[in-house]
Every structure is written in structure tokens, then in C-alpha cells.
Amino acid sequence: xxxxxxxxxxxxxxxxxxxxxxxxxxxxxxxxxxxxxxxxxxxxxxxxxxxxxxxxxxxxxxxxxxxxxxxxxxxxxxxxxxxxxxxxxxxxxxxxxxxxxxxxxxxxxxxxxxxxxxxxxxxxxxxxxxxxxxxxxxxxxxxxxxxxxxxxxxxxxxxxxxxxxxxxxxxxxxxxxxxxxxxxxxxxxxxxxxxxxxxxxxxxxxxxxxxxxxxxxxxxxxxxxxxxxxxxxxxxxxxxxxxxxxxxxxxxxxxxxxxxxxxxxxxxxxxxxxxxxxxxxxxxxxxxxxxxxxxxxxxxxxxxxxxxxxxxxxxxxxxxxxxxxxxxxxxxxxxxxxxxxxxxxxxxxxxxxxxxxxxxxxxxxxxxxxxxxxxxxxxxxxxxxxxxxxxxxxxxxxxxxxxxxxxxxxxxxxxxxxxxxxxxxxxxxxxxx
Amino acid sequence: xxxxxxxxxxxxxxxxxxxxxxxxxxxxxxxxxxxxxxxxxxxxxxxxxxxxxxxxxxxxxxxxxxxxxxxxxxxxxxxxxxxxxxxxxxxxxxxxxxxxxxxxxxxxxxxxxxxxxxxxxxxxxxxxxxxxxxxxxxxxxxxxxxxxxxxxxxxxxxxxxxxxxxxxxxxxxxxxxxxxxxxxxxxxxxxxxxxxxxxxxxxxxxxxxxxxxxxxxxxxxxxxxxxxxxxxxxxxxxxxxxxxxxxxx
Numbered sequence: 308x309x310x311x312x313x314x315x316x317x318x319x320x321x322x323x324x325x326x327x328x329x330x331x332x333x334x335x336x337x338x339x340x341x342x343x344x345x346x347x348x349x350x351x352x353x354x355x356x357x358x359x360x361x362x363x364x365x366x367x368x369x370x371x372x373x374x375x376x377x378x379x380x381x382x383x384x385x386x387x388x389x390x391x392x393x394x395x396x397x398x399x400x401x402x403x404x405x406x407x408x409x410x411x412x413x414x415x416x417x418x419x420x421x422x423x424x425x426x427x428x429x430x431x432x433x434x435x436x437x438x439x440x441x442x443x444x445x446x447x448x449x450x451x452x453x454x455x456x457x458x459x460x461x462x463x464x465x466x467x468x469x470x471x472x473x474x475x476x477x478x479x480x481x482x483x484x485x486x487x488x489x490x491x492x493x494x495x496x497x498x499x500x501x502x503x504x505x506x507x508x509x510x511x512x513x514x515x516x517x518x519x520x521x522x523x524x525x526x527x528x529x530x531x532x533x534x535x536x537x538x539x540x541x542x543x544x545x546x547x548x549x550x551x552x553x554x555x556x557x558x559x560x561x562x563x564x565x566x567x568x569x570x571x572x573x574x575x576x577x578x579x580x581x582x583x584x585x586x587x588x589x590x591x592x593x594x595x596x597x598x599x600x601x602x603x604x605x606x607x608x609x610x611x612x613x614x615x616x617x618x619x620x621x622x623x624x625x626x627x628x629x630x631x632x633x634x635x636x637x638x639x640x641x642x643x644x645x646x647x648x649x650x651x652x653x654x655x656x657x658x659x660x661x662x663x664x665x666x667x668x669x670x671x672x673x674x675x676x677x678x679x680x681x682x683x684x685x686x687x688x689x690x691x692x693x694x695x696x697x698x699x700x701x702x703x704x705x706x707x708x709x710x711x712x713x714x715x716x717x718x719x720x721x722x723x724x725x726x727x728x729x730x731x732x733x734x735x736x737x738x739x740x
Numbered sequence: 741x742x743x744x745x746x747x748x749x750x751x752x753x754x755x756x757x758x759x760x761x762x763x764x765x766x767x768x769x770x771x772x773x774x775x776x777x778x779x780x781x782x783x784x785x786x787x788x789x790x791x792x793x794x795x796x797x798x799x800x801x802x803x804x805x806x807x808x809x810x811x812x813x814x815x816x817x818x819x820x821x822x823x824x825x826x827x828x829x830x831x832x833x834x835x836x837x838x839x840x841x842x843x844x845x846x847x848x849x850x851x852x853x854x855x856x857x858x859x860x861x862x863x864x865x866x867x868x869x870x871x872x873x874x875x876x877x878x879x880x881x882x883x884x885x886x887x888x889x890x891x892x893x894x895x896x897x898x899x900x901x902x903x904x905x906x907x908x909x910x911x912x913x914x915x916x917x918x919x920x921x922x923x924x925x926x927x928x929x930x931x932x933x934x935x936x937x938x939x940x941x942x943x944x945x946x947x948x949x950x951x952x953x954x955x956x957x958x959x960x961x962x963x964x965x966x967x968x969x970x971x972x973x974x975x976x977x978x979x980x981x982x983x984x985x986x987x988x989x
Contacts, residue, residue, distance in 0.1 A: 680791060681828045685882075688788050688824075689842035689898060690816035690849065699841065703832030703881070738841040 318365040322448035326421040334444025341438045353623045353655045354594040364478040366392040376503045381720045385463030393480040407459025413450040431515040432543040443513040450483030457489035464495035473504030482512035488522035495525040506536030514542045518550035530558040541567035548574030556583035560591025568597040572606040582711045583612040587620035594623035601634040610641040621653040632663040641671040698735045747798035756782040758962030767934040774959035780941045784910040788822040817849035819905030823895040830882035871896045888915045908939045913947040925950030945977035
């Protein structure tokens with residue numbers, strides 16, 4: 308039984324529209340009935356939740372100016388919605404939506420729309436396995452419902468920014484996104500989390516992606532929150548026949564980050580490409596748990612995650628592929644590579660394959676390495692100083708994954724963000740494009 | 741330019757160089773030949789400061805300075821260049837980005853004017869053409885998926901862009917077809933200017949048909965056992981190495 312966050316949940320229940328209240332009540336009951344995981348819980352073995360044992364307050368609207376927020380995000384071309392501490396800031400947003408996109412806040416939904424949301428909300432995430440989704444339900448007062456119309460080919464990305472501020476207290480932000488990509492549509496969505504200042508917010512974020520037949524979705528989830536920011540969340544996707552999900556993930560280390568990614572292949576011919584990067588230093592912690600469920604035949608999945616862990620930071624990567632008995636002719640690949648740049652850095656990586664079909668092609672692997680001495684020597688023999696060579700090789704290690712991003716503007720934005728994370732000394736990153 | 745005296749060096753506690761002495765004056769081309777395992781490549785690695793190669797005795801002066809205590813990159817900053825026999829592949833780091841970092845740093849350290857991006861790109865493209873390497877190789881990862889010959893051309897490309905004072909070429913000719921050999925020879929000959937020196941480490945006399953050396957040395961069991969002019973190479977080609985071993989004994 309947990310009473311964690313109960314004070315916050317009291318505040319949330321007043322703010323929810325009526326049609327969400329039953330979900331809140333159910334979520335709260337489920338949450339209260341949960342035992343908080345400990346290090347003895349397999350799925351949480353390497354991630355401690357002790358930092359959550361604090362007296363969290365509810366989020367409040369922030370009046371911080373653009374400058375105070377350090378708001379310097381590039382124009383990625385499409386609509387942009389900016390939430391600060393969970394509250395929409397229209398002054399920082401650009402609300403004009405490209406043709407084919409319908410976007411609605413739960414709080415603004417009329418009865419018919421509410422019914423539409425209800426039909427999908429919570430239909431992908433399995434709350435029995437992802438207990439923080441119960442907390443998300445329990446605190447759910449608002450969210451975003453994004454639909455891509457059937458056959459629409461939307462070029463401009465939808466950029467959703469969730470920025471948290473830093474207050475003298477720790478506080479919680481509840482984030483929820485529901486995407487329905489209707490048949491044969493194509494669109495790009497960027498979920499972008501960041502914090503201003505050192506961060507004192509705990510964000511609990513749940514995203515559900517529903518790809519209907521033949522839909523293609525380019526999804527990006529960026530966790531750029533640093534220092535004291537905490538995030539537990541997940542992306543839960545359902546892929547219908549012949550749909551394609553390309554999902555890119557990035558996490559910079561902070562006090563606590565745990566992201567669960569679950570992709571359910573539920574129609575034959577579905578394909579998923581899942582790529583991710585994590586960069587940690589200091590005493591930061593990032594935990595990615597991914598799970599690809601192949602329930603039907605003729606589906607494919609390709610997954611690559613790479614991480615660079617320095618100082619005394621610790622990272623977890625758990626990549627599960629579950630091939631159900633009916634999922635013949637599945638092709639599934641998973642690779643996780645890790646670069647440790649300090650003797651005290653830690654990675655716990657575990658690929659997990661569960662295969663119950665006999666006619667499948669599966670490959671998985673995990674590597675943990677340090678910077679390659681021969682490569683270092685080669686760069687130095689060409690005059691490149693060792694500290695710069697280290698940064699070049701580190702960047703090179705993740706560069707291939709960065710290049711899987713299809714949106715040029717996003718790639719261009721992230722490159723210097725990543726380079727800066729590898730070294731604060733600009734002279735060492737001057738040759739990284 | 742370079743003065744090596746009584747150099748002893750070990751790799752994994754095994755002594756490979758056993759009292760090697762060699763003097764290279766500005767503008768000279770020295771060829772070092774010798775059987776497998778005689779220490780030819782070790783000499784190149786010791787000069788470039790490769791980790792794991794320990795100098796146990798002797799001195800190496802380059803440009804009047806003891807370089808044995810210098811870092812690898814500092815030697816490069818002084819104009820020393822080693823063309824590797826087996827260049828390493830570095831996926832994820834583009835050849836262009838690597839070349840720019842290298843050229844920028846070396847030029848800066850040598851007090852040369854910095855190249856702006858446009859001039860650098862122009863130079864890189866022209867040099868690619870000179871070494872017969874398609875410009876698309878600039879965008880690929882350093883040596884990533886390059887064939888043996890392409891790797892050697894890439895070494896040559898770096899040498900030509902860095903304009904070293906002393907270039908050591910470790911079996912750059914090995915595994916090259918005759919056309920590629922011409923490219924390497926043209927590259928080296930084009931850089932001979934009476935000041936720049938070369939040490940060519942090679943197994944075969946063939947390279948020396950195209951690059952005429954001032955001196956030919958035979959390395960055997962970690963020491964130079966015989967020196968001569970280009971005719972020595974011809975003699976070696978004809979008779980092999982055993983007669984020298986007999987002569988030394």
C-alpha cells in the first residue's frame with residue numbers, strides 16, 4: 308500500500324472534467340493498492356525510488372518569461388505546443404495545425420470528443436505491469452488527444468514541449484498524450500521534455516500511440532531534463548496491420564529517469580524501428596525498459612540503443628522481445644551498446660528474448676566497452692589532443708543513432724545539445740557538426 | 741632532422757629493437773627493408789609514440805629535441821607523420837570531421853594560418869583527386885568499410901593535407917596494385933622538396949623503382965645491419981636476406 312503523492316492527488320481530483328473522474332478514482336484505488344517496487348522487484352532491481360519519498364506539492368501555473376525559462380527551441384516547422392509545469396502557455400506556442408491533424412486538450416473536449424477519447428485512452432498501456440500509469444490516471448486532469456486523419460500525409464512535425472521550472476519545493480507534473488494515426492496516414496510527433504534551472508519537478512508521463520492499418524508515425528521522445536529533474540514514464544504503442552512506427556528516444560541523465568517503451572505488434576506486416584541514446588555523468592541515473600510484443604505473424608522490429616556513461620553515473624537497459632506462439636515469420640533484432648568513460652560508471656544491460664514460435668529470425672546483443680585505445684592513438688597521431696579525441700570518439704559512438712532521425716531540423720538541433728553534454732568545453736566540440 | 745642512437749625497445753616485455761641507430765637529414769629519403777619480425781614496424785610505432793611500446797635505452801632526437809617523452813599528438817604537432825600499415829576503422833566519426841580537426845590543430849600548433857571551411861573543403865577535394873579517392877569517402881566514417889587500397893590512399897590523403905616534415909610510411913605499398921603504387925609514388929615524389937624527409941618501410945624493392953631512395957638500410961633482429969644506396973635494394977631483391985645474415989654472422 309502506498310500513500311506516496313496522496314496530497315498531490317487530492318488536488319488533482321478537483322481539476323478534472325467530469326468524464327475523467329471515474330478514471331481518476333479507479334487509478335487512485337489501483338495506485339493506493341500498489342506496493343511500491345523495491346530493489347527486490349525484478350523490473351526495478353537497479354533503479355531506486357528513494358528520491359520520491361519526499362513531500363511533493365502539486366504543480367502551479369508559472370508566469371516565468373521566455374527569457375527566464377531559457378526558452379531557445381528551434382522552429383521545427385509545424386505546430387508547437389508548450390506546457391510549463393503542465394499548463395499550456397499559449398504565448399510560447401504556435402497553435403496553427405497542419406491539414407490532417409486534429410489536436411485537442413482533454414479539458415476542452417465536448418461530450419462527443421470525450422467519448423472518442425474514452426474509447427482509446429488507456430487501451431494500450433497495461434496498468435497491471437506499469438504501476439506508475441495508475442498514478443498517471445489518478446492525477447489525470449488534462450492531456451492531449453492528437454489524431455492524424457486517414458490518408459493524410461502531414462509533412463510538418465507536431466512539436467510538444469513540456470518544460471518544468473525549478474521551485475524551492477519538489478512538485479509533480481502529470482503528462483498524458485494519446486495519438487491515433489488513422490489508416491494510411493503519415494505524421495511526425497516530437498515529445499520534448501526539458502527543465503529550466505536545476506529542476507525540482509517529478510514528471511509522470513504516459514504516451515499511448517495507436518497506429519491503425521497502414522499508418523506511419525515518426526515519433527520522437529526527448530528527455531533533456533537534467534540535474535534534479537525526475538521522470539518516470541512510458542510510451543505504449545499498438546501497431547495494426549502494415550503500420551510502421553519509427554520511434555527515437557533520447558535521455559540525458561538526471562536524478563532519476565525511468566522510461567518504459569512497449570510496442571505491441573497486433574497486425575501482420577507491422578514494422579517498428581526503435582532507436583535510443585542515453586548520456587549520463589555525475590551521479591545521474593537513467594533506466595530504459597523496452598518490450599516488443601510480437602503477437603502476430605510477419606512483423607519486424609529493429610532496435611538499437613546506445614549509451615555513454617561517465618563519472619559515477621548508473622544506467623539500466625532492459626530490452627525484451629516477446630514472440631508469441633502465433634507470431635511465425637517474425638524478424639526481430641535488438642542491440643544495446645554502452646561506452647563507459649569512467650571506472651566508476653555503471654551499466655546494467657539485459658537483452659531478454661522469449662520466443663514461442665519456431666519459424667522466426669531473432670538477433671540480440673549487448674556490448675559494454677571503453678574508448679578504443681587504437682582509435683585514440685590514431686586520432687592523436689594526427690595531432691588531435693587526447694581530450695578532444697575522447698569527445699570525438701564518444702560522439703562517434705552515438706552518431707549513427709542520431710542519424711536515424713529523419714527530421715533534418717531536429718537532428719541539427721540535437722547535435723550541439725549532445726556535443727555540449729559530452730564536454731562543456733566548446734573548444735573540444737568545435738569539430739562536431 | 742632525425743637522429744636515433746642505440747635504440748632499444750620492448751613490446752610486451754619482449755625486446756624488439758636492439759640498438760638501432762639511424763640519422764636522417766633534411767630532404768633525404770631512407771628505405772628500411774628487412775625480413776618479417778625484424779622490427780621495421782616497431783620502429784615506426786616507437787617514433788609515433790604508440791602506447792605499449794617501451795623504450796628501454798637509447799635516444800631519439802627529432803628537430804633537435806628529445807621526442808621520447810613527448811605525447812603522440814605533440815610529435816604530430818612538430819611535423820612527424822606515420823602512415824599506418826593497418827589504419828584503424830572509426831565508425832561514426834566522419835573522415836571530413838576528422839581531417840578538419842587534425843589539419844586545424846596541426847596548422848595552429850605549427851603557427852600556420854587557419855584554413856576557413858571553404859578553403860579546407862577545396863583542399864580536401866583536390867587532395868582526394870590527387871590520391872584517386874572519390875570525394876564521397878570524405879563523408880564516410882574514418883576508414884570505415886574501406887578496402888585495403890582505399891585505406892592506404894586515405895593515409896596518403898592525410899599526409900598530403902598535413903604536410904609533415906618527416907613522414908614514416910609503414911608498408912604503404914603492401915597490397916597495392918600497380919596503379920595504386922603509382923599514386924603513392926606520385927604523392928611522395930610530389931612532396932619531395934629538399935627539406936621534407938621520408939622513411940619508407942617496405943618489404944619490396946618494387947616501390948623503390950618509383951621513389952628513388954638516398955639510402956637503403958637492412959634491419960635484422962632489431963638493428964640496422966647494412967646500409968647502402970639504391971643498389972642495395974636491387975641486390976636484396978635478387979638474393980633475399982639470408983646472405984646478409986651470413987655476412988653479419
